[in-house]
Amino acid sequence: MSGFARPLKIALGLAVIAGLIIVPMNFNRYGLFILSQWAVMSIAAMGLNLTLGYAGQVSLAQGAFVGIGAYAAAIMTTHGWPLPAAIVVAIVLSFAVGWVLGYPALRVQHHYLAFVTLAFSTLAFLVFRNESWLTGGIYGISNIPRPHVFGLATNKPLPFYYVCLASLAIVSLAMWWLIRSPWGRAFMALRENPLRAQSLGIDTRRYTLMAFAIGSALGGVAGALYAPLTQYIDPVPFNLSLSLDLLMMVIVGGAGFYFGPFLGAMIAVLLPEWLRFTEGYYLMLYAVAVMLLLIWSPTGILGILDRYLAERRTKAASALRAVAKSRLETAQ
Amino acid sequence: MNAVLEVTDIKKNFGGISAVGGVSFDVREGEILGLIGPNGCGKSTLFNCILGQLTPSGGEVRLDGRVVTGLRPSELNRLGVSRTFQLLQVFPKLSVRENLILAGQEHQGNMASRLVGRSDAGLTDAASQMIGFFKLDHLADEPAGGLSYGQQKLLDAAMAFMGGPRLVLLDEPAGGVNPSMLADLKDRLVAINREKNATFVVIEHNMEFVMSLCSRVMVMAEGKVLAMGRPDEVRKNPAVIDAYLGH
Numbered sequence: 001m002s003g004f005a006r007p008l009k010i011a012l013g014l015a016v017i018a019g020l021i022i023v024p025m026n027f028n029r030y031g032l033f034i035l036s037q038w039a040v041m042s043i044a045a046m047g048l049n050l051t052l053g054y055a056g057q058v059s060l061a062q063g064a065f066v067g068i069g070a071y072a073a074a075i076m077t078t079h080g081w082p083l084p085a086a087i088v089v090a091i092v093l094s095f096a097v098g099w100v101l102g103y104p105a106l107r108v109q110h111h112y113l114a115f116v117t118l119a120f121s122t123l124a125f126l127v128f129r130n131e132s133w134l135t136g137g138i139y140g141i142s143n144i145p146r147p148h149v150f151g152l153a154t155n156k157p158l159p160f161y162y163v164c165l166a167s168l169a170i171v172s173l174a175m176w177w178l179i180r181s182p183w184g185r186a187f188m189a190l191r192e193n194p195l196r197a198q199s200l201g202i203d204t205r206r207y208t209l210m211a212f213a214i215g216s217a218l219g220g221v222a223g224a225l226y227a228p229l230t231q232y233i234d235p236v237p238f239n240l241s242l243s244l245d246l247l248m249m250v251i252v253g254g255a256g257f258y259f260g261p262f263l264g265a266m267i268a269v270l271l272p273e274w275l276r277f278t279e280g281y282y283l284m285l286y287a288v289a290v291m292l293l294l295i296w297s298p299t300g301i302l303g304i305l306d307r308y309l310a311e312r313r314t315k316a317a318s319a320l321r322a323v324a325k326s327r328l329e330t331a332q
Numbered sequence: 333m334n335a336v337l338e339v340t341d342i343k344k345n346f347g348g349i350s351a352v353g354g355v356s357f358d359v360r361e362g363e364i365l366g367l368i369g370p371n372g373c374g375k376s377t378l379f380n381c382i383l384g385q386l387t388p389s390g391g392e393v394r395l396d397g398r399v400v401t402g403l404r405p406s407e408l409n410r411l412g413v414s415r416t417f418q419l420l421q422v423f424p425k426l427s428v429r430e431n432l433i434l435a436g437q438e439h440q441g442n443m444a445s446r447l448v449g450r451s452d453a454g455l456t457d458a459a460s461q462m463i464g465f466f467k468l469d470h471l472a473d474e475p476a477g478g479l480s481y482g483q484q485k486l487l488d489a490a491m492a493f494m495g496g497p498r499l500v501l502l503d504e505p506a507g508g509v510n511p512s513m514l515a516d517l518k519d520r521l522v523a524i525n526r527e528k529n530a531t532f533v534v535i536e537h538n539m540e541f542v543m544s545l546c547s548r549v550m551v552m553a554e555g556k557v558l559a560m561g562r563p564d565e566v567r568k569n570p571a572v573i574d575a576y577l578g579h
Contacts (some may be wrong), residue, residue, distance in 0.1 A: 178447070182446040182447075182449075183447050185430065186446075188425070189434055192424070192425065196423070197406075198385075198406045200494075201495060204406065
């Protein structure tokens, strides 16, 4: 998003953060639930944006990792473990499973990889549903407690919203660091041209596995927050449609753009709520809106902004060249 | 002189077709070896076998006496073997500078230091030097995709040198590059060859370029070595004239 002046960017960022902290203080229970859901889904979508948007590896399994994180948190916290411990377990577990799921990506790509991850997604759903001794089966797990943070209970919607928002902030900072690091550059190289990447010493195998593992770990983090948010989980929310929703968030927001997942999650979580007044038609309107957007800009919402800024830069550059040329001519 | 690269009886079959049929040669330290031959004679396949992009059907590749057959391209690159491509292979969305930093970053530190360390892997200065060396200063912060074909070829070559390689395999560096830029490129290659003591193997169809740049030339035809020698010897070789250079 270069092209904006730096102070303006900082001011805009601070305004958004202040808005996210202050405005929801007046929200009712339902509004806070929706906003917390946005924060949680942004985290999961950010993970998928790393795997798909930056590293170019298609995954239809992100919803399954949200499920893995959610069940890890639900099982542990209902057995008396604190939430931070559950988050660590969710990260380690989904990182490890994500790493293993990355192996097929070393052999198959694109649609074929999508099918492999889709199969995994189905497998995870079956485990959640059928292994009742662990997951409670179709009855799920209820009475999931919310954590105490620095001795303060977060049972009420507003404090727990702040827990979600703070987690989103931490994940966002970590992601910003990762994308700017040589790893981020290597992930993009993996997406753009793996053959060339290899010839520059980039271990494409290791980076592919890392892209899957880190992206999946963020899915796990999102899940570990989702469980105490809803305080009740069953297998249904973690079926394939969640993976597809997350994929849509990434693509609608703008795959491979840092702010894409935030926007995508906002649209996917909030738009259906805003369209609720249309009653039975809201899903249809939502679908049409998404289709029109993708026809207009296949690179998502941030793709539109990116194109606009690129055009402005080109115009500015050619104006500079024209000035330089006329000066040269006068000088002659 | 020591051999940097020793290739022994490399073979590559695709189904029933033999693309490379038992090629052996040495590349001496510091030399520029030309590799010429008609289209489809197996030059690029030979390159890909040496570089680990294809697994040879038989034979052995040694780098500084160590067997490296079967290593992955990324491992070979980190051992100091670099390459350029026949077709443009820069990263179009990254700037020229970012392309160069990317090209050198895996030669700095380890996975952990590349995650927690500096964003440029400490390569901004090295990249700037390379940009200056290849006269790309005015384009340093442009996306590489916006450069002209010849400029992208220069960038592609510059990228191959970022890791400080011992051996560079260049696949048609002159293809599609205009004469004045070609003179620049040759000049740069000779300078790197002398100053950094880098060894080159160059595939090229531009005879003037090959004959003036290379100390030795190897001619391939139908997957086999037809001739090997000094440029003036090769040029006079009747078999070479017959198969490739023409009368």
